[in-house]
Amino acid sequence: MKSKKILVMGVSGCGKSLIGSRIAEALNLQFFDGDDFHPQNNVEKMRQGIPLTDEDRQGWLETLNKQYIEQSSAVIACSALKPQYRDVLRRNNQDLVIVYLQGSFDTIWNRHKARENHYFNGKEMLESQFDALVEPKADEALFIDISQDVDHVVESALTQIKQIG
DSSP states (O other), X not given: OOOOEEEEEOSTTSSHXXXXXXXXXXXXXXXXXXGGGSOHHHHHHHHTTOOOOHHXXXXXXXXXXXXXXXXXXXXXXXXXXSHHHHHHHHTTOTTOEEEEEEXXXXXXXXXHHHOOSOSOOOHHHHHHHHHHOOOOOTTTSEEEETTSOHHHHHHHHHHHHHHHO
16 A cells, blocks of 8 residues: 555544444554544533634644654544645645545434444534535545545545555
8 A cells, every 4th residue: 555644534423433443453553533632722622512623733743743744654544624724735745635525414414423432512513513624625635525424434445645645
């Protein structure tokens, strides 16, 4: 495989952590959940249902980019909702493979309602993520339909990753 650095992106609740960890396991790569790298003030804002601003995200994205640069291989789950966020993650990391977990609001909201003990809070925050989302261009990412079950989503992602590798 040409690149061993993979970004699994999409709105909250699309399955980034689960799918990303399964991709990493299948490819024998390290997995990092981008949420684990948020500074405490970002976590507190999200707990209170306050959407993060671009300024809130900047240092966090730079930290994730540093992970890619410092690791020989990495799969990182990160929302990466806007082109400028993905640009930060690609800095000095041009071979980054982006896997976009694409799903409808209703599909993802239904999954959100089933989640427990997650600091992301509320339908309004999910709506704000969809409002902020600028889908990657067709040549920028691998598009994975998340309406299917987890095993099919993982298999679809792995098949597409291997095709470009």
